[in-house]
Amino acid sequence: MKLFGTVILFLIVFSCSNPKGKIRPVERDLTESVYSSVTIQPDSLYQSYAIVSGILDMNLVEEGDAVSVGDPILQIINNTPKLNAENAKLSLHLAQENFNGNATILEGIRNEIEAAILKYKNDSINYFRQKNLWNQKIGSKMQYDTKQLNYKLSSSNLRLLQSKYNSTKKELETKVKQAQNNYQTALITNRDFVVKSKINGKVYALYKEPGEIVNTQEPLASIGSASHFIIEMLVDEVDIVRIAKHQKVIIQLDAYNSAIFTGVVSKIYPKKDERNQTFKVEAVFDEAPKILYPGLSGEANIIIDKKENVLTIPKAYLIDDSQVKTEAGLVAITIGLQNLEFVEVLSGITKNTYIYTPD
Known part of the structure; x- marks a missing residue:
């Protein structure tokens, strides 16, 4: 009973000392990034097509086999x-x-x-x-x-x-x-009735079985690098102008739980995908996981900027992206770097200014 009373007293004191979410700005390191979904794909991945029509006689390789340039992959027959x-x-x-x-x-x-x-x-x-x-x-x-x-x-x-x-x-x-x-x-x-590999790599998929009809419109196999993988990211069009080559990327893959990997932006595709209003961006691992498969998914943050010891406030305290509530009323501020939680304050208040959560 005595402990319960002590807890109530602590809550009352805390409430009086921090009315209406009263806080002061805090200096901290701040990193701004752009979020993106991630899909892992082999480097130089391509789909192999036949340049003639016929019937698939046999697959000369199996999925997962290593191939070299010029190795036969499939045999098509046509008299x-x-x-x-x-x-x-x-x-x-x-x-x-x-x-x-x-x-x-x-x-x-x-x-x-x-x-x-x-x-x-x-x-x-x-x-x-x-x-x-x-x-x-x-x-x-x-x-x-x-x-x-x-x-x-x-x-x-x-x-x-x-x-x-x-x-x-x-x-x-x-x-x-x-x-x-x-x-x-x-x-x-x-x-031409023998389809051959164009690269040194691995066979990731075979799409036809012996006896099936083959034409020039449908892919027969998927082949890509066996050791080098690309991080494919889809960046929203509102963020693409902030992306540049060689920016650092923080990656988390669903297959590796909470493990964090790093990489750098290596390529930005200039054409927008009208279906989802995104741009494709590629990155390469600084040090890739030992085991990777095509299609592994996850998420990434592309580091846009980073500052040390900047004055910050929680985003929840920001009003109309340019004001905060203080003891003197609404005060206009200038903001800079920001992430999902915090925003940098460039001017308008100091680290000694108390601010309150919006009504």
């Missing part, structure tokens, strides 16, 4: 590219045979040219012989004209065959090159 490659190969062989083979078109033209050369030489000899005779007034005009005509026809025919040979050779060369290109394209298309 059409194989048939196209075989047809392109046959076309290439035919074009090469037409150009280089024993019974080629060019060989036939070369034979015609050789015969034309012999005829040209013979007609040339006959013509110039007849011309000499004609100059000596020997022989008839008809014989001379006939030899001259045969000579001109032979010369013209030889030029035509040589031109035909050159144009046919270029045409066949072009067909060989086109066939080679078509064959290489078919081989490349055929190779």
